[in-house]
Amino acid sequence: MAAVEGSEVGGSEVQLAAVRQVAVIGAGLMGAGIAQVAAAAGYDIVLRDVTPEALERGLGTIRSSYAKFVDRGRMTSDDAEAALARITTTTDLDAVAGADLVVEAVFEKLEVKAEVFRALDAICQPGAVLASNTSAIPITSIAATTQRPESVVGTHFFSPVPMMRLCEVVRGYKTSDSAVAVAKAFGEGVGKTVVVVNRDVAGFVTTRLISALAMEAVRLLESGVASAEDIDTACRLGFGHAMGPLETIDLTGVDIMLNAASNIYTDTQDETFAPPELLRRMVAAGDLGRKSGRGFYDHS
Ligand SMILES: NC(=O)c1ccc[n+]([C@@H]2O[C@H](COP(=O)([O-])OP(=O)(O)OC[C@H]3O[C@@H](n4cnc5c(N)ncnc54)[C@H](O)[C@@H]3O)[C@@H](O)[C@H]2O)c1
Structure with missing residues (x-):
């Protein structure tokens, strides 16, 4: 106090x-x-x-x-x-x-x-x-x-x-x-x-940071640079993160992360936050992460 x-x-x-x-x-x-x-x-x-x-x-x-x-x-x-x-x-x-x-x-x-x-x-x-x-x-x-x-x-x-x-x-x-x-x-x-x-920039501090990392992780996956497992392993072992960005999207909900990044993108027009097509297609297909049993990983 x-x-x-x-x-x-x-x-x-x-x-x-x-x-x-x-x-x-x-x-x-x-x-x-x-x-x-x-x-x-x-x-x-x-x-x-x-x-x-x-x-x-x-x-x-x-x-x-x-x-x-x-x-x-x-x-x-x-x-x-x-x-x-x-x-x-x-x-x-x-x-x-x-x-x-x-x-x-x-x-x-x-x-x-x-x-x-x-x-x-x-x-x-x-x-x-x-x-x-x-x-x-x-x-x-x-x-x-x-x-x-x-x-x-x-x-x-x-x-x-x-x-x-x-x-x-x-x-x-x-x-x-x-x-x-x-x-x-x-x-x-x-x-x-x-x-x-102190300033309510879209996404504040935490959602801004995780959205930037997560959208880039999806882009790397989408363009075949590395597998989902390797992208997540790189963040866990390379940076000491408790969880990789794609695992984080699955845990949070693919739809929730798509919505959060879209809101930040609308506000900033910064391409860093533009949701990749893969994310939109996953939501359209109902692959919402852990809650639906499938996202970047199989949770069934
Ligand atoms: N889920 C997360 O991990 C997470 C983390 C941090 C912040 N948030 C934020 O917290 C908020 C809630 O998210 P959530 O995951 O609990 O959603 P949720 O879908 O689990 O719950 C939302 C609840 O709000 C109720 N609701 C809708 N309109 C209402 C109204 N007019 N009056 C009273 N209740 C109403 C719904 O019936 C539902 O029970 C969102 O703004 C979300 O972005 C979510």
């Missing part, structure tokens, strides 16, 4: 201290993960999705993940029960109106996020911080759909949220120091190491 109370934070301590109720919009892979770590850290969570089925799936994931932590002795069953009891699920967006911090984790499409942020703008209390878990959409574009762009910030968590230690906090063009401080305190409060991205 000491780092957050530094001089650039200004008068945000009151707001920081007040963050208690957190709403998470979207109970998919990321939303459920964020709700899970936040509830375990003691925050009260309202988890909102559009259908009861999506909420039940999200809650099921959280329940089984807590059970694994308990089995491994990393959490007591009492703490897991208490954390679960701090999560309320709802399909009613009005239920998030009282939140101090809202973290949006819906589909990675500006139109979908814009609809959510316009609705949040209309119902949330003044001073509430509205965060997006987007991987690549500029926070400034999301913020511009609201009348309170100073309160909109990026909190980019990584998958699987309970395991991955990083959170990128992203400042949009009009994001206030206080909203950045609240987001940073939240990221640290749920046990992550936070890096602050």
Whole structure:
């Protein structure tokens, strides 16, 4: 907390201290993960999705993940029960109106996020911080759909949220120091190491770097320079990466990486990020990586 109370934070301590109720919009892979770590850290969570089925799936994931932590002795069953009891699920967006911090984790499409942020703008209390878990959409574009762009910030968590230690906090063009401080305190409060991205260039730092590497890896494969295995081995053994770029695409989802790189390419017009034809054809064919059983590798 000491780092957050530094001089650039200004008068945000009151707001920081007040963050208690957190709403998470979207109970998919990321939303459920964020709700899970936040509830375990003691925050009260309202988890909102559009259908009861999506909420039940999200809650099921959280329940089984807590059970694994308990089995491994990393959490007591009492703490897991208490954390679960701090999560309320709802399909009613009005239920998030009282939140101090809202973290949006819906589909990675500006139109979908814009609809959510316009609705949040209309119902949330003044001073509430509205965060997006987007991987690549500029926070400034999301913020511009609201009348309170100073309160909109990026909190980019990584998958699987309970395991991955990083959170990128992203400042949009009009994001206030206080909203950045609240987001940073939240990221640290749920046990992550936070890096602050001072300008919301498309892809921020992490998606920008992995997209450049991954698109080049696909181009090398496509043009027959090396096999998928050799490209990944080169990165693992040559650079000490935990995973090669093509393995990373398979894990993240071929469609997700195509979308992320396309967004950066649209914004920058930099050919580094132009998705190669092979990636588009894989998505059209349904080879989406681990989740579909096949991507650059056979996962069946
Ligand atoms: N999957 C990853 O590895 C990863 C990593 C970092 C960031 N992200 C980002 O996190 C966000 C969510 O990704 P995900 O993988 O969890 O997606 P997901 O498809 O697993 O989940 C999205 C959820 O949002 C719900 N939803 C859609 N519209 C909604 C609305 N209006 N209100 C409430 N819920 C709504 C859907 O029903 C779904 O349950 C995206 O912006 C994505 O780019 C994803």
